Amino acid sequence: MATTLNSGFTMPIIGLGVWRMESQQVKDLILNAIKIGYRHFDCAAKYKNEEEVGEALKEAFTSGLVKREDLFITTKLWNSDHGHVVEACKDSLRKLQLDYLDLYLVHFPVPTRHTAIGKTASVLGEDGVLDIDTTISLETTWRAMEDLVSMGLVRSIGISNYGVIMVRDCLAYSKIKPAVNQIETHPYFQRDSLVKFCQKHGVCVTAHTPLGGAAANTELFGTVSCLDDQLLKGLAGKYKRTAAQIALRWGIQRKTVVIPKSSKWERLKENFQVFDFELSKEDMELIGNLDKKYRTNQPAKFWGIDIYG
Numbered sequence: 001m002a003t004t005l006n007s008g009f010t011m012p013i014i015g016l017g018v019w020r021m022e023s024q025q026v027k028d029l030i031l032n033a034i035k036i037g038y039r040h041f042d043c044a045a046k047y048k049n050e051e052e053v054g055e056a057l058k059e060a061f062t063s064g065l066v067k068r069e070d071l072f073i074t075t076k077l078w079n080s081d082h083g084h085v086v087e088a089c090k091d092s093l094r095k096l097q098l099d100y101l102d103l104y105l106v107h108f109p110v111p112t113r114h115t116a117i118g119k120t121a122s123v124l125g126e127d128g129v130l131d132i133d134t135t136i137s138l139e140t141t142w143r144a145m146e147d148l149v150s151m152g153l154v155r156s157i158g159i160s161n162y163g164v165i166m167v168r169d170c171l172a173y174s175k176i177k178p179a180v181n182q183i184e185t186h187p188y189f190q191r192d193s194l195v196k197f198c199q200k201h202g203v204c205v206t207a208h209t210p211l212g213g214a215a216a217n218t219e220l221f222g223t224v225s226c227l228d229d230q231l232l233k234g235l236a237g238k239y240k241r242t243a244a245q246i247a248l249r250w251g252i253q254r255k256t257v258v259i260p261k262s263s264k265w266e267r268l269k270e271n272f273q274v275f276d277f278e279l280s281k282e283d284m285e286l287i288g289n290l291d292k293k294y295r296t297n298q299p300a301k302f303w304g305i306d307i308y309g
């Protein structure tokens with residue numbers, strides 16, 4: 001149930017993402033998830049709920065539910081803090097009430113105008129386009145990320161939403177290689193070349209949208225979920241599972257880490273129950289043929305520019 005990163009640390013292959021998790025729900029959801037068996041929690045400064053996650057973790061530790069070393073906690077550097085990496089990391093640690101992070105990621109390869117630590121703004125210019133800071137290189141950001149490791153604030157560092165060429169560049173200039181590349185990937189957006197490239201070079205791939213965004217991305221971006229696909233529904237019937245469990249199992253068998261998000265107790269349990277069955281090679285190939293190159297997470301809606309363009 002865990003994979004060993006190139007940093008030497010292990011990361012559970014299924015985790016719980018806390019994006020769009022309502023503040024008042026966070027504590028109960030995280031404590032319940034720990035009771036179910038989750039040991040990996042994926043956070044970000046941009047999600048605006050690090051303080052609530054920190055309260056939940058504090059209770060989990062003080063009550064004896066788990067020890068700090070039992071959990072794997074990830075959070076991320078927001079775009080507006082690329083020039084203030086150490087300060088941003090310390091701010092996240094303070095909110096999470098932790099002494100160290102298991103994994104700290106560059107959320108997007110897009111440095112933007114700085115506002116204030118922890119504010120995670122996405123400032124637009126007068127033209128309505130994201131105000132990208134062209135004076136900060138991604139190599140400069142990565143050097144500061146490496147400093148976090150030497151300072152003992154972070155055990156592993158990584159990247160998120162990086163394509164093949166950006167991963168290649170990071171590998172070229174890094175002294176500490178990125179342990180993880182967290183990307184959107186699911187049956188409708190498989191990104192096989194990127195996944196293979198990362199894995200070939202020892203970079204673990206984490207799927208931050210392993211269910212294709214489901215209702216959350218349909219609501220926010222107007223996109224379509226792969227969970228309604230007839231093939232996945234048919235395989236769900238064959239294996240006596242749900243379409244979500246089929247999608248997660250497919251992701252795991254691709255050797256990617258999956259971090260589905262859910263705010264419902266039943267779904268938390270369901271998403272974790274994917275270790276007692278295996279998809280056949282033939283069924284893996286069938287799902288492999290579903291790829292539509294269909295991105296469901298579309299920040300261009302808010303930024304006035306397609307950063308993947």
